[in-house]
Amino acid sequence: METKRGKVPNNAERSWEPERVQLMAQGLLLREQGYQCDHGVLYFRASRTRVDIQFTPELEQRTLELLAAAQRAQRATTMPAPLEDSPKCFGCSLAGICLPDETTLLRHEHPGAGGEPRRLFPARDDATPFYVQEQGAQVGKSKETLVVRARGEVLAKARLLDVSQLVLCGNISVTAQALHLLCERGIPLLHVSMGHWFYGVTGAVGPRNAYDRAAQFRAADDPDRRLEFARQVVATKIRNQRTMLRRNGTGVDKQVLDGLTRDAAAAEACPAVDRLLGIEGSAGARYFSGFASMIRAGSDTQDFDFEGRNRRPPRDPVNALLSFAYAMLSKELTTAILAQGLDPHWGLYHAPRHGRPALALDLMEEFRPLIADSAVLSAINTRMLERKDFVVGKSGCSMKPEARKALVRAYEARLDQLVTHPLFDYRCSWRSVIRLQVQLFARWLRGDVPSYQGMTTR
Ligand code: SF4
Structure with missing residues (x-):
């Protein structure tokens, strides 16, 4: 007898096929143990009704067919x-x-x-990342809540239900109990430096899908597929840079926008991956030549001059903010790639290099202008930052804790914003879009969809 919670179905058999098959499978097990078994009973609790199910040869045959199909599905290497x-x-x-x-x-x-x-x-995730930036703090747990303490004081609490990842920025420790609980719930711990340089991940998100990884390595070895993907990545990024300038820039030279349109077309028709680097570089120079026009003029923002992109180390506040935002974005993509079971270090466009998350860099290209640059501009233009939040010295510009906190807020707010997906025409958060793009990339690797299409906005 199998008990069902619901009411007896209103159909000729007074039951659904999965219920009859389940019962028959149990009958087959009993028969295998030497019992005589020619019928079973479904009991529907909500309507207090018993329904006798005869174990007919047809039902037995159907059950064996479905068992064989389930075994084939279990052995299959493709979805x-x-x-x-x-x-x-x-x-x-x-x-x-x-x-x-x-x-x-x-x-x-x-x-x-x-x-x-x-x-x-859902358009938005209920859970969001929980950042701990207070140096010397310790993260512990109390029942189902994470508790951050420093110098004997409780600084913050977060319910596990509300946490999608725990981000430890710099010198933060975690108790064994909190660590076990996070691993048990599949919530990753991300280790980043104070400047958000990404060190690694602890947790239950591991490379579970060996077949996806095999498909990734095959694609990375296939010059045609590498080129197809790399063209898409670079062309999408350039289109998004153009959109950013067109939408947010004031007085942007038409030549700059036209140049970016030509760069995107050149990337799409580029015959070799190596040449894409040159196209990406000249498009980048064009884009950053107009970047300052997106910083709103005002007495508070005049301190944020921008004369071009520089890094390692960044020499001014805007470049420091951009580098910091790209580091956060790379962490976001790395986590999404790991959750998908792919290897973040084996790229198709960016060459694998020790310690470099090449695939994360590939997949983040299209999001650099739309998420990272946008968060930086929002933090500056909405006066979340001031010049005094930075230290500029001979060795470059560094951000004070206030600047880092402000940018993390702007970045997380951007990830939470809803956007209409250009292909699917529904609204979802930027965080969901990142996950979706990584999933679609995996589908392209497996050959489930014919091409990988980058994310653009209008
Ligand atoms: S979402 Fe996928 S697994 Fe679920 S019912 Fe639809 S096709 Fe089947």
Whole structure:
């Protein structure tokens, strides 16, 4: 007898096929142990009804077929194609991983042929990253809550339910109890320096999907696929740089915008990955030549002069902010790539180099202007920062803790903002878009969709 919580179904069999098959499978197990077993009973608790199910040869045959199919699926090394336009996808816990409508749309040659994609996952995540920046602090736990203490005082608390990742910036320790709890719940701990240089991750997100990684290494070894992907990455980034200037810049020279349009077209037609570096470089120079026009003029912002991109070390506050924001973005992509089971260090466009998260750098290109640059501009233009929050010396410009905190706030606010996805036409947060792009990249690696399409905004 199998008990069901619901009511007896209003159909001819007074039961659903999965329920009958489940019962038959239990009957087969009993038979294997020597019991005679020719029927079973479904008991529907909500309607207090018993339904007898006869173990007919047809039901037995169907159960054995489904068992064989389940065993084949278990042994398979590729994901089955998603259902098309199925009502079952609503409420399916796998919808955010499976992306049924997005995959179907991208598999059709003409966008839109797969129908209007339904957004089957929440527009925003309920949980967000929890940053600890107070040097010398310790993160412990109390029941289901993380507690940050320093010098005997409680500085902050966060319910585990609300935390998507714990980001430890600099010299922060974690108790063994808190560490175990975070690993148990699959919440990663990210270790970054005070300047947000990304050291690594501790936690349950590990490379679980060996087949995706194998597909990644095969693609990285295939010159045609590398070129196809690299063209898309660079062209998308340039288009997004152009959009940023067009939307936010004042008095931007038309030649700059036209030049970026030409650079994007050149990237799309580029015959070799090595040549893309040159196109990306000249587009970058063009874009940063107009970057200062996006800083709103005002007595508070005149301290944020910008004469061009420089780094290692950055020499002025705007460059220090940009470097810091790119480091945070690289951490974001690395975490999303690890969660997808891919190797963040094996890139297709950026060459793998010891300690360099090359794939994270590949996939973050399209987001640099839209997320990192946008967060920096928002922090400056909304007066979240002042010149006194920076120290400029001979060895470059560094950010004081107040500047770092302000930029983290601006960056997280940007990730939480909703945007309309240009391909799928639904709204979701930038954080969800990053995850979605990494998932679609994995689908392209596996050959589930014919191309990887970068994220652009209008
Ligand atoms: S979301 Fe995917 S796994 Fe879930 S019902 Fe739809 S196709 Fe099946």
